[in-house]
Amino acid sequence: MKRILVDMDGVLADVYTRYFELHREVTGQQMTVNDIAGLLEAEAFPLQLEWAATPGFFRSIPLMPGSLNGLKRLNETYDVIIVSLATEFPNSLIDKQLWLHDHFSFIKWQQIVFCGNKNIIKADVMIDDHPKNLDHFNGDTILFNQPHNMLLTTPRHRRVSSWEEIEKLLIP
Amino acid sequence: MKRILVDMDGVLADVYTRYFELHREVTGQQMTVNDIAGLLEAEAFPLQLEWAATPGFFRSIPLMPGSLNGLKRLNETYDVIIVSLATEFPNSLIDKQLWLHDHFSFIKWQQIVFCGNKNIIKADVMIDDHPKNLDHFNGDTILFNQPHNMLLTTPRHRRVSSWEEIEKLLIP
Numbered sequence: 001m002k003r004i005l006v007d008m009d010g011v012l013a014d015v016y017t018r019y020f021e022l023h024r025e026v027t028g029q030q031m032t033v034n035d036i037a038g039l040l041e042a043e044a045f046p047l048q049l050e051w052a053a054t055p056g057f058f059r060s061i062p063l064m065p066g067s068l069n070g071l072k073r074l075n076e077t078y079d080v081i082i083v084s085l086a087t088e089f090p091n092s093l094i095d096k097q098l099w100l101h102d103h104f105s106f107i108k109w110q111q112i113v114f115c116g117n118k119n120i121i122k123a124d125v126m127i128d129d130h131p132k133n134l135d136h137f138n139g140d141t142i143l144f145n146q147p148h149n150m151l152l153t154t155p156r157h158r159r160v161s162s163w164e165e166i167e168k169l170l171i172p
Numbered sequence: 173m174k175r176i177l178v179d180m181d182g183v184l185a186d187v188y189t190r191y192f193e194l195h196r197e198v199t200g201q202q203m204t205v206n207d208i209a210g211l212l213e214a215e216a217f218p219l220q221l222e223w224a225a226t227p228g229f230f231r232s233i234p235l236m237p238g239s240l241n242g243l244k245r246l247n248e249t250y251d252v253i254i255v256s257l258a259t260e261f262p263n264s265l266i267d268k269q270l271w272l273h274d275h276f277s278f279i280k281w282q283q284i285v286f287c288g289n290k291n292i293i294k295a296d297v298m299i300d301d302h303p304k305n306l307d308h309f310n311g312d313t314i315l316f317n318q319p320h321n322m323l324l325t326t327p328r329h330r331r332v333s334s335w336e337e338i339e340k341l342l343i344p
Contacts, residue, residue: 003292081292090273093265101262109259110288118254120175122294126282172295 009130066163182301238335
């Protein structure tokens with residue numbers, strides 16, 4: 001059974017919807033994707049690092065549309081491992097695990113990895129929204145479209161914009 | 173640079189000293205290593221699973237003697253990754269990361285992995301007290317002596333009883 005690494009923020013977790021919401025609460029302004037195209041999260045939202053370090057933040061993120069059904073189907077076909085660069089924000093660890101339990105209760109604790117470097121994990125496929133994680137991965141790479149990566153040319157990675165596209169690519 | 177995976181509980185963290193202490197507080201009885209030789213932690217200490225699920229428990233564990241100096245020296249010679257099966261106990265995640273920061277501040281967040289299965293990590297050497305983690309590892313394996321493993325015959329793994337022995341084995 002092939003092993004597939006699935007990222008959380010920007011793939012399973014719709015972080016931008018939450019960023020836009022918090023930005024509106026703080027500034028009264030409604031941003032759009034085009035306002036922040038090509039900017040990293042911390043460049044687009046000056047308070048992003050503060051939000052990420054706040055207990056409860058990561059548990060409040062909405063689900064990426066289609067991810068519940070998509071991950072369920074992947075989980076029937078692949079050895080699914082959920083991998084998140086969470087050790088940068090220690091407060092995020094329990095929130096992320098509880099968030100996974102809230103939304104994807106079929107994912108067992110044995111399938112979760114919180115780490116600081118994804119390149120040390122052995123797998124066949126990686127789905128991520130950050131090219132820096134995909135670039136050093138030896139297997140098949142799938143780049144999930146997000147504002148921070150939308151201006152980059154990344155011919156090595158297959159780019160998808162939805163979980164429906166992931167299912168079409170990966171499920172026979 | 174060779175990558176080495178270093179376990180926390182039973183290798184960096186002297187969990188048995190804390191178990192003996194808690195057992196004495198609860199029952200008034202002083203156990204010895206010989207009382208529990210060959211028993212898994214949860215068999216030796218009926219309250220172990222409860223303790224492990226309690227916030228703060230993992231931050232209260234004393235350091236394994238010699239581990240501070242030993243890990244510092246390994247960190248100068250190897251790509252050290254601290255790996256702990258922590259996702260079984262979500263409350264342990266932040267405690268474990270803060271414990272590492274309390275005692276081994278030279279370990280960066282990029283060097284920490286909390287997971288549910290160590291076999292998915294690529295590395296050259298693994299130090300662990302649980303043969304089940306070492307048995308499926310392809311590289312060099314070092315078994316740290318602990319009461320639960322002391323009656324097992326594990327010829328494939330080099331057995332050590334102290335951090336001084338680890339240094340002798342691994343540092344030129």
